[in-house]
Amino acid sequence: MKISATFLLLFLLSATCLKAQNTPAPIKLADVILTADHADWNYKLNEDATIKISILRYGSPIENVEIEYQYGPEQFTPEKKGILKLQNGVGEINIGTMNVPGFRQLKVQTNIDGYVYKNEIKVAYAPFDIKPTVNLPKDFEAFWDKAKVANDKIPMDATVIHKPELSTATVNVYLVRLQNYKPGHYLYGYLSKPKDNKKHAVLFNPPGAGVKKIVPITSFADQGFISFTTEIHGISPETDEKHFQEQREKLKDYWAIDLEDKNNYYYKSVYLGCVRAIDFLTSLPEFDGKNIVVTGGSQGGALAIVTAGIDQRVTSIAAFYPALCDNSGYLHHRAGGWPSIFSDKYQNNSSEKIKTMEYYDVVNFAKKIKIPGFYSTGYNDNTCPPTSTLSAFNSVSAPKEIVITPISAHWRFGETNDKSIKWLKDKCGIE
Incomplete structure (x- = not known):
């Protein structure tokens, strides 16, 4: 059976298009951007950290979007959970402070058109003063x-x-x-x-x-x-x-x-x-x-x-x-x-x-x-x-x-x- 050149060309083009259609997107359709009010994410003891939250689609803020958030010491049960509505796609959360060296963690997620988008950020309090807890055996x-x-x-x-x-x-x-x-x-x-x-x-x-x-x-x-x-x-x-x-x-x-x-x-x-x-x-x-x-x-x-x-x-x-x-x-x-x-x-x-x-x-x-x-x-x-x-x-x-x-x-x-x-x-x- 002979296959025409035109048919073969159409088949190859359709296969190529199908492959292209299934290629995963290299970026997200929407982004949850978290920005610390200290550029290096480092804070002094007893200093509050405020995190700016931006929910973007196509690089622009999404109006009236609602987020779920939680924050507290890293890797432990959150001290606070809540819901915040961002009128213009931008908001702020004060995640508190620490009186000993360590890290505080904020987690944020939002649901946009049935898809969940997440992000998190950890900020440091006197990070170079953190001391280990482990004992050093004498032997x-x-x-x-x-x-x-x-x-x-x-x-x-x-x-x-x-x-x-x-x-x-x-x-x-x-x-x-x-x-x-x-x-x-x-x-x-x-x-x-x-x-x-x-x-x-x-x-x-x-x-x-x-x-x-x-x-x-x-x-x-x-x-x-x-x-x-x-x-x-x-x-x-x-x-x-x-x-x-x-x-x-x-x-x-x-x-x-x-x-x-x-x-x-x-x-x-x-x-x-x-x-x-x-x-x-x-x-x-x-x-x-x-x-x-x-x-x-x-x-x-x-x-x-x-x-x-x-x-x-x-x-x-x-x-x-x-x-x-x-x-x-x-x-x-x-x-x-x-x-x-x-x-x-x-x-x-x-x-x-x-x-x-x-x-x-x-x-x-x-x-x-x-x-x-x-x-x-x-x-x-x-x-x-x-x-x-x-x-x-x-x-x-x-x-x-x-x-x-x-x-x-x-x-x-x-x-x-x-x-x-x-x-x-x-x-x-x-x-």
């Missing part, structure tokens, strides 16, 4: 020194397999397996090396939270680093999908495994795995012998701080919105870090679990950092709340640069990321 350093000595006795047993299919024109990629913590216990990672046969600074990039297959990241190598991106659960990225899903289900709440036992808590092998990653990177013949960098965000930001605090070989750090910070905050009626271990949601508040977490809280590793650091967070982050991340940042006594982008939630702007890479390259003398 904290002794505990980790003993763990590192035991880990040193475990052979690294490294396997390094070149992956041409994952490599680029400028970067060689290798799948790496390292033994860690106990015989037969492994971690996996992708090593990326510039194809120039030169000596380079090494960069460790630990992963964000979750159980997911890692992928190679070659961008650090393109910037002049030998980089190592790892997972933490001992699951090869090449494992079959059935086994991977079984492991994912088994490790769904891995952060709670053996939380009552400081000597066997799940994150012990993870933290020691970070040291093992540095062991591996510094063993490479292409290592320049002096520059050792760690960087990451969320759980990766936490592990970057842990690595810098536990391993004196690290020379510089860049950490974004770290998890696992000041976990005990919820026990003091303020936001704690991801994964909200001691919030009412999980009912983990036994004395044994609280004591264990003191040995693993990122704040206590931040206190041990002695090297220059680049740090960044956003105020609108609900995953790693700024009260918790700033508890860690404020605990660092070493030279530091902190970039706050208040509007950021649990993500970073490209501009901030670029600034961190430039900062790290400057520290390593990379042009």
Whole structure:
């Protein structure tokens, strides 16, 4: 059967149009704009914060729109809820104040033509005066020194397999397996090396939270680093999908495994795995012998701080919105870090679990950092709340640069990321 050229052309055009019609809009039809009366979103203690609310459609205010709002301390039950009618699409709400350092949060939503539009904002009160609630055990350093000595006795047993299919024109990629913590216990990672046969600074990039297959990241190598991106659960990225899903289900709440036992808590092998990653990177013949960098965000930001605090070989750090910070905050009626271990949601508040977490809280590793650091967070982050991340940042006594982008939630702007890479390259003398 012959198909006419005209029919074929019409078919292709209609298919193209259908695809275009189903393309998601890159912007919202209506916007809820929240504007703090302090441009940096920072307030003094006992100073009221007033938030301007604008409901826009096509960039213009919507007349006589009604909003629902609630405000109070971040991550806790709102102090006040209400409804406000905006006569000209614009209004204001005074969300009160705080007499101790911390954050207040306003949430707003409105219904327009059957669709709900939301936004929220968190403002800071003396954010750089926020102190952690977590205790520092007297034997904290002794505990980790003993763990590192035991880990040193475990052979690294490294396997390094070149992956041409994952490599680029400028970067060689290798799948790496390292033994860690106990015989037969492994971690996996992708090593990326510039194809120039030169000596380079090494960069460790630990992963964000979750159980997911890692992928190679070659961008650090393109910037002049030998980089190592790892997972933490001992699951090869090449494992079959059935086994991977079984492991994912088994490790769904891995952060709670053996939380009552400081000597066997799940994150012990993870933290020691970070040291093992540095062991591996510094063993490479292409290592320049002096520059050792760690960087990451969320759980990766936490592990970057842990690595810098536990391993004196690290020379510089860049950490974004770290998890696992000041976990005990919820026990003091303020936001704690991801994964909200001691919030009412999980009912983990036994004395044994609280004591264990003191040995693993990122704040206590931040206190041990002695090297220059680049740090960044956003105020609108609900995953790693700024009260918790700033508890860690404020605990660092070493030279530091902190970039706050208040509007950021649990993500970073490209501009901030670029600034961190430039900062790290400057520290390593990379042009």
